[in-house]
Amino acid sequence: MFQMTHHRRQSWLSGILFGADYRLEPAGDSSPEEDIRLMKGAQFTAVSSGGNLWERLEPEPGRFDFAFLDERIDQLAGSAMRMILCTPTAWSPAWLSGLDPEILRVSRSGTRASYTQPHNACYNSPIYRSRVRALLVALGAHFHPVDAVAGWQIETSEPGVISDCRCSRCTEAYSHYLSENHGSIAALNRAWGLEEQGQSYSSFDQIALPEEGEVGSNPAQLLDYHLFRSREYLSFAIEQIDILRDAQPAWFLTHGLTESSIDYLELSTKLDFAACSFFPMSFPPQDRGSRSASSLDAVRSISGNFLVSRLQSGAHGSAGTGSVGSMEDTPHPGQMRLFVYQAIAHGADGILHAAFRTANSPSPQFRGGIIANDGRAGARYEELCREGDELARLGANVTRTTPAPEVGILLDRHRNQLIHLSAPYGLPPPESQAETVHRLFFEAGYSVGYVHRFDSFSSFKLLVVAGLPFVSAELAGRLATYVEMGGTLLVTARSGVQDELGRLLPIPGPGYLRDLCGIQVGEYTRVNHPDLFPNSIVLAPPGGAENVPPSLALPTLPQQDWLECLDLVSAEVLGAWEEYPHAGRNALTLNRTGLGKTIYLGTMPSAANLHPLLFPLAGEASLVPLVSDPTPGVEVAVRECDEYRLYFVMNHTPQRLSQSGLPAGELLVGADSSLADSAGRRSRSVTLEGYDVALIRAPRSPSP
Numbered sequence: 001m002f003q004m005t006h007h008r009r010q011s012w013l014s015g016i017l018f019g020a021d022y023r024l025e026p027a028g029d030s031s032p033e034e035d036i037r038l039m040k041g042a043q044f045t046a047v048s049s050g051g052n053l054w055e056r057l058e059p060e061p062g063r064f065d066f067a068f069l070d071e072r073i074d075q076l077a078g079s080a081m082r083m084i085l086c087t088p089t090a091w092s093p094a095w096l097s098g099l100d101p102e103i104l105r106v107s108r109s110g111t112r113a114s115y116t117q118p119h120n121a122c123y124n125s126p127i128y129r130s131r132v133r134a135l136l137v138a139l140g141a142h143f144h145p146v147d148a149v150a151g152w153q154i155e156t157s158e159p160g161v162i163s164d165c166r167c168s169r170c171t172e173a174y175s176h177y178l179s180e181n182h183g184s185i186a187a188l189n190r191a192w193g194l195e196e197q198g199q200s201y202s203s204f205d206q207i208a209l210p211e212e213g214e215v216g217s218n219p220a221q222l223l224d225y226h227l228f229r230s231r232e233y234l235s236f237a238i239e240q241i242d243i244l245r246d247a248q249p250a251w252f253l254t255h256g257l258t259e260s261s262i263d264y265l266e267l268s269t270k271l272d273f274a275a276c277s278f279f280p281m282s283f284p285p286q287d288r289g290s291r292s293a294s295s296l297d298a299v300r301s302i303s304g305n306f307l308v309s310r311l312q313s314g315a316h317g318s319a320g321t322g323s324v325g326s327m328e329d330t331p332h333p334g335q336m337r338l339f340v341y342q343a344i345a346h347g348a349d350g351i352l353h354a355a356f357r358t359a360n361s362p363s364p365q366f367r368g369g370i371i372a373n374d375g376r377a378g379a380r381y382e383e384l385c386r387e388g389d390e391l392a393r394l395g396a397n398v399t400r401t402t403p404a405p406e407v408g409i410l411l412d413r414h415r416n417q418l419i420h421l422s423a424p425y426g427l428p429p430p431e432s433q434a435e436t437v438h439r440l441f442f443e444a445g446y447s448v449g450y451v452h453r454f455d456s457f458s459s460f461k462l463l464v465v466a467g468l469p470f471v472s473a474e475l476a477g478r479l480a481t482y483v484e485m486g487g488t489l490l491v492t493a494r495s496g497v498q499d500e501l502g503r504l505l506p507i508p509g510p511g512y513l514r515d516l517c518g519i520q521v522g523e524y525t526r527v528n529h530p531d532l533f534p535n536s537i538v539l540a541p542p543g544g545a546e547n548v549p550p551s552l553a554l555p556t557l558p559q560q561d562w563l564e565c566l567d568l569v570s571a572e573v574l575g576a577w578e579e580y581p582h583a584g585r586n587a588l589t590l591n592r593t594g595l596g597k598t599i600y601l602g603t604m605p606s607a608a609n610l611h612p613l614l615f616p617l618a619g620e621a622s623l624v625p626l627v628s629d630p631t632p633g634v635e636v637a638v639r640e641c642d643e644y645r646l647y648f649v650m651n652h653t654p655q656r657l658s659q660s661g662l663p664a665g666e667l668l669v670g671a672d673s674s675l676a677d678s679a680g681r682r683s684r685s686v687t688l689e690g691y692d693v694a695l696i697r698a699p700r701s702p703s704p
């Protein structure tokens with residue numbers, strides 16, 4: 001499916017895109033001229049617009065009027081800014097549902113969506129689809145190659161693109177999808193296990209849309225429904241992409257990844273790069289650095305370097321109804337700039353702030369912008385100007401590079417996540433197990449990232465499969481090749497036990513990974529009462545128990561959610577369960593194949609059980625931390641190209657903190673710093689004020 005290393009792919013942007021998401025209609029007393037003056041002051045190179053312009057571009061069916069858009073693009077072009085045009089499909093004009101009220105989605109309760117909701121249309125409405133096509137064909141053909149436009153973003157970054165429309169057309173489309181995918185009703189009955197339960201269907205049109213979350217609902221049926229919904233959305237998005245690619249081959253095409261239930265791997269093959277929203281204030285302060293890093297790395301795993309199409313620039317909230325609603329903390333002074341650098345450190349080649357102006361309208365989402373609702377350009381605008389100044393100087397220094405993590409964690413937000421969601425058994429989803437592993441390496445100062453299952457693994461020293469229930473024979477084969485070539489693989493409990501439809505495989509765990517792991521899972525249990533039945537893995541002492549002095553306590557690895565006893569085939573034992581009823585049974589093993597090794601952990605990952613494994617794993621995989629003595633609260637992240645590495649040093653706390661042991665290099669972005677010589681090696685220490693950032697460029701030693 002993919003020919004190249006995807007997580008390390010460059011975006012091919014020649015410099016960092018910098019700007020904001022900008023509504024073209026003047027808000028309140030503001031004027032476009034004043035906005036442009038402010039944006040020039042901040043050295044903007046791009047703005048994204050258009051997501052809400054359908055009504056203006058097509059005031060009545062078939063009558064297109066692009067004069068307003070032309071005028072605003074010309075104004076920006078005069079100021080050296082380029083526009084990113086969002087396709088305005090999320091907000092449809094009132095006349096559209098007037099053409100046919102059945103355009104609007106039908107909810108579970110049978111009511112139609114209100115036309116003022118975003119993404120209110122049914123993707124199976126032929127009228128909606130034909131109106132979208134007509135608009136995009138007209139929009140694409142309207143522009144001669146215009147330098148003032150940089151590219152298209154499919155949709156805005158509004159969540160809600162996956163529809164759960166329950167109209168008769170969707171029911172029919174679902175039935176058609178099932179018949180196409182299963183071939184015959186007998187095959188569907190077998191796949192869903194309906195013969196066994198004496199409830200076989202005799203024709204496809206008997207099958208209704210499933211009710212999620214109902215007790216006894218069939219997981220295979222739910223999974224098929226999720227896959228159907230993803231496919232419906234992809235057909236809509238790809239139709240837009242094909243029209244626009246044909247119209248303007250030179251403009252880039254991106255899409256704001258908003259919902260994990262979409263098959264973004266398939267979508268990304270049609271895009272130049274992915275885009276995402278980045279709102280770190282939604283994470284708790286103590287986890288913000290690691291969770292932000294994890295969310296950015298997840299986007300990069302899809303398509304390499306990416307665009308942040310909406311970066312948090314102020315307070316952000318959701319109005320809710322009744323007493324339900326929320327509003328995040330406003331970023332502290334300096335924090336917005338920190339978010340910009342963190343996004344770039346993890347692979348963003350473009351940053352658009354969410355909302356240039358704070359909206360005055362009674363929108364259901366409160367969006368704090370750079371410019372206040374009363375029109376003031378205050379401290380946040382000054383911070384923005386500082387960002388613009390620094391990024392203009394950095395330019396292609398940054399976009400030539402990509403992050404290059406040593407630790408790769410397999411992330412599958414589509415098939416594996418959906419298999420889990422269809423039958424979660426109250427267990428943590430694979431995505432959060434992956435995040436637990438990510439956080440361990442992040443906090444210990446290692447370069448860590450995610451990789452998808454079709455990508456190349458060869459650049460990683462350590463690869464982790466954290467509780468992925470579906471590992472195909474093909475993926476198991478590629479993992480075996482990775483290990484044989486010298487890689488180190490960590491596999492955790494419940495990996496590889498299900499097939500692509502979520503059915504338990506008729507072979508012992510970890511399924512197709514058994515030979516590679518050199519074990520078979522024997523007994524297993526969900527751990528529901530760890531307080532009544534505590535258990536931990538006791539590490540086997542190297543060289544046998546007799547070599548360990550009785551005074552030395554070996555570290556133990558507590559169970560998490562799930563416990564497995566491992567029967568050895570070719571592996572050696574690294575640890576065993578300590579307590580009744582599994583005392584002495586194998587729990588942690590190592591298997592050598594070719595030049596590499598595979599470690600299997602018979603429980604789910606947690607901070608407590610991974611921590612004692614960190615140094616042994618780092619030793620086995622020859623991992624080197626980015627700094628030898630990481631300061632808690634300071635993140636060090638690296639992007640690199642053949643000639644140099646860029647070290648991003650970021651203080652995620654409001655306190656003044658120092659980080660030593662950095663390469664001497666050249667300081668590209670500020671902070672107090674000093675150089676030291678130790679054992680013939682020059683190193684740099686930086687002291688960062690709260691939320692401050694330093695950036696060091698260090699030459700790479702030539703390869704031998």
Ligand SMILES: [Zn+2]
Nearest residue numbers: 122165167170
């Ligand atoms: Zn529908």
